[in-house]
Amino acid sequence: MKKNILLSILSGLLLWIAWSPTQYTTFLLFGALVPMLVMMEKIIGSETVTRKGAKLFWAAFIGFFIWNTLCIYWVYNSLKGAGEVIALFVSIIPYSLGPLLMALTCWLYYRMRLLTDRAISLAGFVALWLGYEYLHQVWDLNFPWMSLGNGFAVAHQWVQWYEYTGIYGGSLWILLTNILFFIAYISYKHNTVTKRQHIRQIVAFAAAVVLPLGLSLIMYYTYTEQENPSNVVIAQPNIDPYAKAGTIPHKTQLRIAAQISDSVAQPNTEFFIWPETAIAGYMNEDNIRKDSLYLFAKQFIKKYRNGNLITGAETLRLYDNRATSTAMPADTTGKLFYDQYNTALHIENSSNVQFYHKSKLVPGAEEIPFISVFGFMKPAFEHLGGSSGGYAGQPEAGVFYSQSGIGVDPVICYESIFGEYVGESVAKGAQFIAIITNDGWWENTSGKDQHLDYAKLRAIETRRWVCRSANTGISAFINQRGDIVKRTDWWVKTAIKHDINLNSDLTFYVRYGDYLARAAGLLSIGIIFWLIFHVTIRKRKVSAHVSEYR
Structure with a gap:
């Protein structure tokens, strides 16, 4: 069993080495899962291992836990403000939840092997894996950061066809190449095929790597953008996120953003993009035109005739009753309630103000998962800092429109890893993507680099420029091919x-959208029902046999 665990650990380490922001090792993704597949094959084929399903599950979990933890260790940094013990406890959830679902996928593959041959079971494994990734994108505990297709973020030239498939095409590519590699290895190891058949297996693996890669490179080098220019300024105020609240006056923070924007702006600049919560004082949306922070931003944009300001802000709305399911009491009378939002504002040289409320909220940090079940835990979550469990959102993606008719997709932080969601705004008319974020909570870790790299995939999927404003960095301009054409340094x-x-x-x-993942999800449901059906039939047969014996 120790050798099997070592094989699982090897897969975890290979996946980590191949992952963003590591460069020049992305090719390892085409074989990193092979040790894991070999481990499962050894356990399934063993005549001495008992409780195979449980041992396979936990061996797989160990490898996937190592991969996930080494890649997203920075989650701990973002929680340290709540205390080291709490940070360690809470960070175990994202470190473990994904690996548990991955290990469950492997266990379901094992159950399939008990009922059918390896080829059909491997095809089912692919569907189950894509189904798991989709589940981890759409349920209340969503965290699609470690979906396999994101692994090509540092090698965006290899996956230009994401404009057709999204990241799930990349996940499918990785799974397919690893399975072909695995089959060739097993055949050679056990000498179950002829030399000619083995050569064919190697050729199939090579073709599965080279053909999609070649197609992507052709798309990359032949892609040309239509000329339709707009001048954009991105501000990086570099305000310590732990000093934003209370330590530095709100107007001082705005003054910094305005000064650095003015330093590079042109008379024809059309868009200024400031980061998440650049306007840090809560503003009442119903009276925003009288708010001093809004008036400061409005005064800034007046200097630019065609100017538009897209900025992060913290806003709220007051109600005379509990008008929404997310509304919270504003006082002890129980007669006044409010919703608070992580907001993107669009301010222009008119009286019009556009709001977008962050919809993809971070589980635990910004909303309580499965609120109908775990709502009683809200006081405990609030000790994690920020507005844990307190933010409200909006039900669908939004688009900002300038007076000249230009559509912009406002994307706030965590939302930038949801490809289909970003695509919804583009389908509504967004002509470029504005990502506003604050990655300073993670400190100088690979989290900020991964977050930037993933933005390149959104550019390819939508063929839109991405203008990314990060409070402490890394801010960047990304073209329609996913190239970072200009970027800032950190801090x-x-x-x-x-x-x-x-x-x-x-x-x-x-x-x-994510048609590949939805199809895989439906197929996965079918597989699970098929397995349940066979287990039920077997139990009935056993029960009938026992009754007959009696």
Whole structure:
């Protein structure tokens, strides 16, 4: 059993080495799962191992836990403000939840092997894995950060066809190549095929790697953008996130953003993008035009005739009753309630103000998962800092429109890892993507680099420029091929500008979203019911046999 665990650990380490932000080792993704598949094959085929299902599950969990923890260790940093013990306890959830689902997928594959042959079971494994990834994207505990297709974020030239498939095409590619590699290895190891058949297996693996790669490189080097320029300025105020609340006056923070924006702006600049919660004082949306922080931002944009300001803000709405399911008491009378939002504001040279409320909220930190069940835990979650469990959102993606008709997709932090959700705004008319974030909570870790790299995949999926404003970095301009054409350094106060090209064409992926994952999800449900059916039949047969014996 020790050798099997070592094989699982090897897979975990290979996946980690291949992952963002590591460069030049992405190719390991094409074989990193092979030791895991060999481990499962050894356990399934063993005549001496008892309780095979349980041992396979926990061996797989160990490898996947190592991969996930080494890649997203920075989650702990983002929670340290709540205390080291609490941070360690809470961070175990994202470290473990994904690996548990991955191990469950492996266990279901084992159950399939008890009923059918290896080829059909491996095909089912692919569907089950994609189904798990989709589940981890859409349920209340969503955290699709470690979906396999994200592994190509540092090698975006390899996956230009994401404009047709999204990241699930990359997950499918990795699973397929690993399975072909595994089959070739097992055949050679056990000498179950002829030399010619083995050569064919190797050729099939090579073709599965080379053909999608070659197609992508052709797409990359032949892709040209339509000329439709707009001048954009991105501000990086570099305000310590732990000093934003209370330590530095709100107007001082705005003054910093305004000064660095002015330092690079042109008379024809159309868009200024400031980071998440750049306006840190809570503003009442119903009276926002009288708010001093709003008036300061409004005064700034007046200097630019065609200017538009897209900025992060913290806002709220007051009600005379509990008007929404997320509304909280505003006083002890029980007659006044409020919703608070992580908001993107669009401010222009008119009286019009546009709001977008962050919809993809971070489980635990910004909303309580399965609130109908765990609502009683809200006081405990609030000790984690921020507005834990307290933010309200909006039900669908939004688009900001300038007076000249330019559509912008406002994406707030965590939302940038949801490809289909970003695509919904593009389908509604967004011509470029504005990501506003604050990655300073994670400190100088690989989390900020991964977050930036994943934004490149959104550019490819939608064929839209991405303008990314991060409070402490890394801010960047990313073109429609996913190239970072201009970026800032980490933890510096600066601003950058660039002429981007607007695009109104819709990609196949924007039109149809995560169709691969939804199809796999339906197939996975079918597989699970099929397994349950066979278990039920077997139990009935055993019960009937016992009754007959008696």
